[in-house]
Amino acid sequence: MDRSRLEAFSDGVFAVAITLLALNLTVAGPSHGHLLHQLRSGSWTFVAYLISFFMIGIVWVNHHVLVRGIAVVDRTLLFLNLVLLLFVVMIPFATATVADYLAFHGQQTPQALLQAHRDTQVAMMLYGTVFLGMSVGFAGIFEWTLHGERMYQRLPADKHWAARARFVGGGLVYVIAIVVALINAVAAFVIIALVAVYYIVERTPDAYKAAAPDSSADAGAPDGS
Amino acid sequence: MDRSRLEAFSDGVFAVAITLLALNLTVAGPSHGHLLHQLRSGSWTFVAYLISFFMIGIVWVNHHVLVRGIAVVDRTLLFLNLVLLLFVVMIPFATATVADYLAFHGQQTPQALLQAHRDTQVAMMLYGTVFLGMSVGFAGIFEWTLHGERMYQRLPADKHWAARARFVGGGLVYVIAIVVALINAVAAFVIIALVAVYYIVERTPDAYKAAAPDSSADAGAPDGS
Amino acid sequence: MDRSRLEAFSDGVFAVAITLLALNLTVAGPSHGHLLHQLRSGSWTFVAYLISFFMIGIVWVNHHVLVRGIAVVDRTLLFLNLVLLLFVVMIPFATATVADYLAFHGQQTPQALLQAHRDTQVAMMLYGTVFLGMSVGFAGIFEWTLHGERMYQRLPADKHWAARARFVGGGLVYVIAIVVALINAVAAFVIIALVAVYYIVERTPDAYKAAAPDSSADAGAPDGS
Amino acid sequence: MDRSRLEAFSDGVFAVAITLLALNLTVAGPSHGHLLHQLRSGSWTFVAYLISFFMIGIVWVNHHVLVRGIAVVDRTLLFLNLVLLLFVVMIPFATATVADYLAFHGQQTPQALLQAHRDTQVAMMLYGTVFLGMSVGFAGIFEWTLHGERMYQRLPADKHWAARARFVGGGLVYVIAIVVALINAVAAFVIIALVAVYYIVERTPDAYKAAAPDSSADAGAPDGS
Secondary structure (H helix, E strand, C coil): CHHHHHHHHHHHHHHHHHHHHHHCCCCCCCCCCCCHHHHHHHHHHHHHHHHHHHHHHHHHHHHHHHHHHHCCCCHHHHHHHHHHHHHCCHHHHHHHHHHHHHHHCCCCCCHHHHHHHHHHHHHHHHHHHHHHHHHHHHHHHHHHCCCCCCECCCCCCHHHHHHHHHHHHHHHHHHHHHHHHHHHHHHHHHHHHHHHHHHHCCCHHHHHHHCCCCCCCCCCCCCCC | CCCHHHHHHHHHHHHHHHHHHHCCCCCCCCCCCCCCHHHHHCCHHHHHHHHHHHHHHHHHHHHHHHHHHHHHCHHHHHHHHHHHHHHHCCCCHHHHHHHHHCCCCCCHHHHHHHHHHHHHHCCCHHHHHHHHHHHHHHHHHHHHHHHHEEEECCCCHHHHHHHHEEEEEHHHHHHHHHHHCCCCCHHHHHHEEEEEEEEHHHCCCCHCCCCCCCCCCCCCCCEEE | HHHHHHHHHHHHHHHHHHHHHHHHHHCCCCCCCCHHHHHHHHHHHHHHHHHHHHHHHHHHHHHHHHHHCCCCCCCCHHHHHHHHHHHCCCHHHHHHHHHHHHHCCCCCCHHHHHHHHHHHHHHHHHHHHHHHHHHHHHHHHHHHHHCCCCEECCHHHHHHHHHHHHHHHHHHHHHHHHHHHHHCCHHHHHHHHHHHHHHCCCCHHHHHHHCCCCCCCCCCCCCCC | HHHHHHHHHHHHHHHHHHHHHHHCCCCCCCCCCCCCHHHHHHHHHHEEEHHHHHHHHHHHHHHHHHHHCCCCHCCCEEEEEEHHHHHHHHHHHHHHHHHHHHHHCCCCCCHHHHHHHHHHHHHHHHHHHHHHHHHHHHHHHHHHHCCCEEEEECCCHHHHHHHHHHHHHHHHHHHHHHHHHCHHHHHHHHHHHHHHHHHHHHHCCCHHCCCCCCCCCCCCCCCCC
């Protein structure tokens, strides 16, 4: 197994998952009220689409930054990569579920209202759990790269924690979001959205920057020199 | 991040989005009247499919022409590319919506007729807005290429505006189409279709032509010499 | 535009279209009668899936055999390729339609029976037309390769017709199938299936055989020497 | 036809099929009872998703290990590869069917209960049959590699059976699972799941291990030296 086909397969899965997200965008169509009203009541769906789209995009970027320095592909790596993709592929489902419950306003009795609140919290915990699972898969790949001669250039031991915070830190935030969802679903949603914003704004540490534009095998990616 | 994986991921998204377009093509099936009638009443769906298919195809071509000259991939470029893809992925949804409203003829009262007209205009504005967003994402990538040492060969300053008109000019047409949709939805549809026809017929300026068939890194793409 | 990205995009579209075919395979599920009965009544769907799957597979093979000898990619080629893909992407829709009508047995009156027959013929003509369109797109690419210095090695003029018969001959069979569908839908189905069988059994003329396993640019593909 | 495009197309199909699996994950949504109940009643769907996801992942790994040593791609190989993909693409359908029947608990009369049991067994046999078909396609590719000068380095004759057991042994287990499904559907499900677990835990025989990380043409893959 060489790295290029691992990348090709993963890219395919990322690309399909990110495109399937948009299948959640629908309107009921003619004879279901004004289209503008339909679009407005679908605004949570759009917000959820936006966040999930950039989350998948960010994971794809981080995946590539990490994987391109890998010199030896073994079965353990392939399995860890599958765990990551297992959760990536679940994002459209979790996104659709959370958007459905955030948008729902059909409750009329106090009991129904309370139940709708609780269901929205459950949906948000599901959403956070999928991202947490993705983060765990990613952390597994990252820890795997730290041992043996698996990278073209090993990350020095004193940089492990900085890189760990960068690649795996999101996982802690998802745990917080899941706990916050027990109190307020929308607050948890905002926390997850902030992870996306953070990764868009943040810059990769130099140690993981690409050395040359078209190098794929010879680039001395993660060394910090 | 090297350019090849940016291309692979983008190509995957383009390929999935262009194929998902065809999911809009359906017939109600047996026991819903003559199949020929069903196909005839689906003709707007087919026209919308045709236009959107070539629009995605054209953006894919332009994306490649622009991206292949890029020497340095940074996080800003990846983010701009995600913005472009965010709208590409929404095209099947916008196409389905516009086709549904163009094809709808169930109005019986004058008020319902007026509402159906307005909804079709809203659907067409949505359609134009998705293309406009795509165009903005593309413009972002284009402007990014003009600065610093990001391309293998920089585009001379005196050619910026010609290239800008070529790559970004469509955006202005989409603004016009959105405004025209306020008056007449079908006229806006024709304008968007003409953009597709223009890009199919037009020839890439020499400056952006490929220099050699299989070169990917060494090709002196955008210099005009 | 270099050839590799044309191939990558086309491969993506072929792969998505061939996989979407399987979305037609469904059963009504529990409480809709015995599963075995459901599967048996879906046998036309399975046959249609099988034929369309191998048709897409064959077009993918032929596409690759033809494209790998191309030295210069221009806008005309990209447009012709999009025409080919436009019809490839419609195959899941045409397959679903033809399977629905072949499987339908709900007619009770003679008039309804006659109508069901006619609708099945229309569905089969649609199916044939999609393959015909695909064939026309393919023929366009083939004719394009015959002119100028577009191939690494030009096909000698005396071999044009043999190659044309091989690559484009299917188109004539689809015309026949469409005409036959006016008389008998199942007979037309058999004719289209025979095209698939023919291309699976048939061997590529030596002139188009690959010269070396991993060569992509240097292979003297279509020369006949 | 060179090997790289065979891999690219196959990777695309694997990636789309593995992502489409997640389309089976859905909840009925608001006003269909507590979300937690809905998620709990979807647990069979999730288990089936998990098993099928890793099965496709494993087949992708094995496909790559086998294909990367192939030196000469001919039409027979392409056809055998299409047979493999034909069944890979059917996995989402078989997974959805088996999950639907495992999860169904609406039977009220003894007859209905008996029928539901039988239908679940039929669904499980369908599930096993799809994997068996995939295994047959894989076995076809494997046997093809043993003859002539098709691999960079031929597998010595005395290692044929060990490799055969590794690559094709799963097929025998699927036959057992299909027979067991006649007695107990869940037991058959466990057997199929164990195949997935086995392949995740198992290590590739040295003979098929990659020799160098980025070699694609020169790697002495299957020789055992």
